[in-house]
Amino acid sequence: MPAPLRLRPEIAALPPYRQGRPAPADGFKLSSNENPFEPLPSVVDALTSATDVNRYPDATALALRERLAAKFGVTADEVLVGSGSVSLLQQFVLAAAGHGDEVVYSWRSFEAYPGLVVVAGATSVPVPNRADGGHDLAAIEAAISERTRIVIVCSPNNPTGVPVKAAEFAAFMDRVPSDLIVLLDEAYAEFVTDAGAVDGSTLLGRWPNLVVLRTFSKAYGLAGLRVGYAIGSTRALDAARSTAIPLSVTAQASAAAIASLEPAAEAELLARVSALAERRDRLRTALRAQGWDVPVAQGNFVWVPAVDRVEELAGILFDAGLVTRAFPGDGLRISIGEEESVDRLIEALGKLVDA
Ligand code: PMP
Numbered sequence: 001m002p003a004p005l006r007l008r009p010e011i012a013a014l015p016p017y018r019q020g021r022p023a024p025a026d027g028f029k030l031s032s033n034e035n036p037f038e039p040l041p042s043v044v045d046a047l048t049s050a051t052d053v054n055r056y057p058d059a060t061a062l063a064l065r066e067r068l069a070a071k072f073g074v075t076a077d078e079v080l081v082g083s084g085s086v087s088l089l090q091q092f093v094l095a096a097a098g099h100g101d102e103v104v105y106s107w108r109s110f111e112a113y114p115g116l117v118v119v120a121g122a123t124s125v126p127v128p129n130r131a132d133g134g135h136d137l138a139a140i141e142a143a144i145s146e147r148t149r150i151v152i153v154c155s156p157n158n159p160t161g162v163p164v165k166a167a168e169f170a171a172f173m174d175r176v177p178s179d180l181i182v183l184l185d186e187a188y189a190e191f192v193t194d195a196g197a198v199d200g201s202t203l204l205g206r207w208p209n210l211v212v213l214r215t216f217s218k219a220y221g222l223a224g225l226r227v228g229y230a231i232g233s234t235r236a237l238d239a240a241r242s243t244a245i246p247l248s249v250t251a252q253a254s255a256a257a258i259a260s261l262e263p264a265a266e267a268e269l270l271a272r273v274s275a276l277a278e279r280r281d282r283l284r285t286a287l288r289a290q291g292w293d294v295p296v297a298q299g300n301f302v303w304v305p306a307v308d309r310v311e312e313l314a315g316i317l318f319d320a321g322l323v324t325r326a327f328p329g330d331g332l333r334i335s336i337g338e339e340e341s342v343d344r345l346i347e348a349l350g351k352l353v354d355a
Pocket residue numbers: 032033083084085086087110154158185187214215216217223226227228
């Protein structure tokens with residue numbers, strides 16, 4: 001046995017990232033909240049036209065930032081792009097939290113949060129979700145201490161699907177210390193149909209410590225290209241600029257993202273988002289009618305609380321060609337994919353309720 005490497009013990013103990021299993025033949029991969037639609041031809045054209053691969057990309061992806069700034073009515077300095085929004089999350093955590101510092105977030109939520117905090121050498125303060133799967137903002141506020149460096153609010157929450165209410169979030173922002181960065185992780189914002197849910201794009205400029213995180217991975221279907229963005233005050237974004245790995249957004253990714261924001265392309269992409277939201281609502285309604293206690297679902301996924309049956313259900317669904325994400329002891333997260341997958345889910349889960 002070779003001697004163990006001289007690693008930070010907390011890093012050596014971190015579990016590796018769990019990627020969903022590939023879909024079996026004639027099956028559906030519904031485990032990573034991906035967009036099932038193929039990329040638009042105009043987006044593929046833009047991607048393949050960016051052939052200057054012997055050159056480094058523009059370090060700050062200015063063209064993409066300008067395009068996003070125009071869309072959201074802010075300046076390009078108030079937009080930061082990164083290699084997926086998970087990379088931006090890490091940049092903020094690294095910038096603000098080190099040894100002895102705390103990062104507060106609702107739990108269960110996006111699986112990456114605890115790992116990012118460990119990598120920073122900081123301490124997670126997970127605050128239990130409410131029984132309905134939503135954030136308990138009063139409890140999150142109560143968990144903030146002198147040592148808190150970042151608060152992450154995820155709306156709609158992955159994996160439960162429940163959004164934070166706009167009024168509750170505004171009241172929360174008014175109460176939290178104004179020098180504490182609040183990351184509003186809105187990876188699934190475009191799928192939200194509840195008018196009462198928070199929409200970070202309407203809050204820009206209101207609190208200098210608020211940073212809204214969004215991504216091209218979900219609604220825009222570019223998960224494989226890795227482009228996310230943060231919108232916030234220049235001062236808040238500066239922190240994350242300092243901890244970025246330089247040049248991590250490729251010219252190809254920028255070109256595809258810009259092409260996705262062209263009016264005709266974006267309209268088509270958002271029509272697909274509406275179709276996915278309808279499938280989501282159809283699936284949730286059907287599962288609730290079968291007796292599954294599926295909470296409010298506002299992302300591109302539904303959450304099936306199943307406690308001690310999670311792995312059994314995931315296994316049976318897998319055998320039916322449906323790859324889902326199991327959270328043992330808690331629930332099953334099912335992404336909204338092809339129309340046919342929704343029919344197959346309704347049929348398969350219908351046989352399993354109380355079985
Ligand atoms: N935030 C949440 C809540 C997510 O679910 C995800 C992806 N699963 C991300 C951020 C990261 O997305 P990406 O890095 O692809 O932008």
